[in-house]
Every structure is written in C-alpha cells, then in structure tokens.
Amino acid sequence: MSVQPHTINLPFHGFNVPLTLCSPPNQSHARPLVLVAPALGVPAIKYQQLLTTLGERGYQTAIYEMPGTGKSTPHPRRGNDYGYSDLVFELIPEVLQALKSTLGHGPALMLGHSIGGQTMTLAARAGLTGDARVVSVAAGHLDCRSWRGPTRLAIMGAALAAHTSTRLLGYFPGRQMRFGGREAATLMRDWGNGILRGRFAPEARIPKQATLAHRPLHLCIKGDPFAPVGATRRLAALVQGEVREVAPTFPHGNPHLSWIKNPEPVVEIIEQWIEGDSAPDVIQA
Numbered sequence: 525m526s527v528q529p530h531t532i533n534l535p536f537h538g539f540n541v542p543l544t545l546c547s548p549p550n551q552s553h554a555r556p557l558v559l560v561a562p563a564l565g566v567p568a569i570k571y572q573q574l575l576t577t578l579g580e581r582g583y584q585t586a587i588y589e590m591p592g593t594g595k596s597t598p599h600p601r602r603g604n605d606y607g608y609s610d611l612v613f614e615l616i617p618e619v620l621q622a623l624k625s626t627l628g629h630g631p632a633l634m635l636g637h638s639i640g641g642q643t644m645t646l647a648a649r650a651g652l653t654g655d656a657r658v659v660s661v662a663a664g665h666l667d668c669r670s671w672r673g674p675t676r677l678a679i680m681g682a683a684l685a686a687h688t689s690t691r692l693l694g695y696f697p698g699r700q701m702r703f704g705g706r707e708a709a710t711l712m713r714d715w716g717n718g719i720l721r722g723r724f725a726p727e728a729r730i731p732k733q734a735t736l737a738h739r740p741l742h743l744c745i746k747g748d749p750f751a752p753v754g755a756t757r758r759l760a761a762l763v764q765g766e767v768r769e770v771a772p773t774f775p776h777g778n779p780h781l782s783w784i785k786n787p788e789p790v791v792e793i794i795e796q797w798i799e800g801d802s803a804p805d806v807i808q809a
Contacts, residue, residue, distance in 0.1 A: 528779070560575070563638030577788055645759055680720065
C-alpha cells in the first residue's frame, strides 16, 4: 500500500493538467522517482496497476494527465489547443520543474506509453530529460513506412481523416473514430503530418541529438498494431536507443493498451535493464 497521493495542478495552454505524486509507505527506504506519461486518450487512473506495481517495489511515482484527458480540463476544442512541440518543449519541462520544486529532485526514470514514449524520446533528443533514464513502452515512430500493404494505406487514411475532422470541428472526435478520445486539433494534425512526412513536428527544432547519460530503452509488444517493431526501431533511432520486443502481458485485447492491466513483466524487464546498466553510458550524436 502507498500513502495518500498528492496532486499539483499545472497550467498549460488553457488546460489544467493534474500531476499526481505518490510515495511508498516506508520513506526511509524509498527508491527513486518514476515519472509516467500516458497514451493518447487514456486517463491517468487507468495506470493504477502500474503505479501500484512500482510502489510495491519501493518506487516513488508521478503521473500527469494528457491535457484535456481524464481529470484534465477543459476538453479540447477550437481555442483550447496544443501540439506535439508544446508537449515536448513546454509540458515535459514544466512537469520536471514542478517535481524538482516539490521534491527537491527530478525523476530517475521517465516511462512513457505510446505518445508518452514518443514525447519523452523527443525530449531526450533535445536534452530536456537531464540524467533520467528514458523508457518507452508500445511507442513507435509515426512514419507510414513502418507499416506495409493495406495497413499502410489505412494509416495514411487515418492521417487524412485527422486533418479533415480537426479543420471542420476544431478538435479530433477520437471516440467516434475509435482512436484516442476527444483530442486537440494541432496535436492530431501533427500526428497526421508525421505519418505522411515521416517526421515528428518537434524534430525541426532538434537538428542534432543531445548528449545523453544513459541509452534509452524502447519496448515493443509483439502483435501491437499501432507500434510494430519497425516503428519502434525508427523511434529508437532518434536517440540511439535499445529496442526489445516482448511478449504480450495480458491474454485479451489490443496489446498496445492491455499491457497496463498486467504491467509486472514490463516492470521486471525495466528493473533488470537498470541493474545491467548501472554505470552511466554517455551517448553522443
């Protein structure tokens, strides 16, 4: 069991973004802080099993909502908007600063799921993650070349649908399209452009990779239709990251999302990776 969580509300582009911190009950033996970044359209509450698993192993945890998702308000609409670059260059640094101001230190590990893994990887490339280890789970590059045949055509069609719907509505109707939730227009146009052009929007501002203290780890889940291993390798290449393909951790549902229902195997892999990489491994462009 863990102590009562503490929530900090962060302002971001007209949104209130809750950042929730929780510590193990035995403070004297608390292990380092893990910061979790959710997937598109997935509320922070859905990661409770992951946070519990980390807490049982002695880690402090922190998790923030995607702006406009879960307990973050208001919902995206015309006038309440943000994009990939805003997440990378503004929200992540704001979260890290809030943690440092509150706890006196930042995270030792930054764990991002899907878009959370994408943005944390881009932040690492830009030199914004400090000495923290960066791990992505079920995250891949958007480049449509990571898919083949009819799937590639479907991905490209989704990119065009994101452009059309956001221009008409001022937001992305994810629930109706069965992808994400109600999402910010610029974010989804960035998503679509990444698919069609093979480049994340923030990459234009990061011409060269920063020096990293640790090589990032990118976990691909077998059978994940949204982040196949080719997409994971393209994402990892942005930071010279290590790629590992792992078995699904839950027997039902889309492995892209269902792993959070049984995160123990993923946490075990990450801990073994940390133990095997205890010494700094400086990575330069």
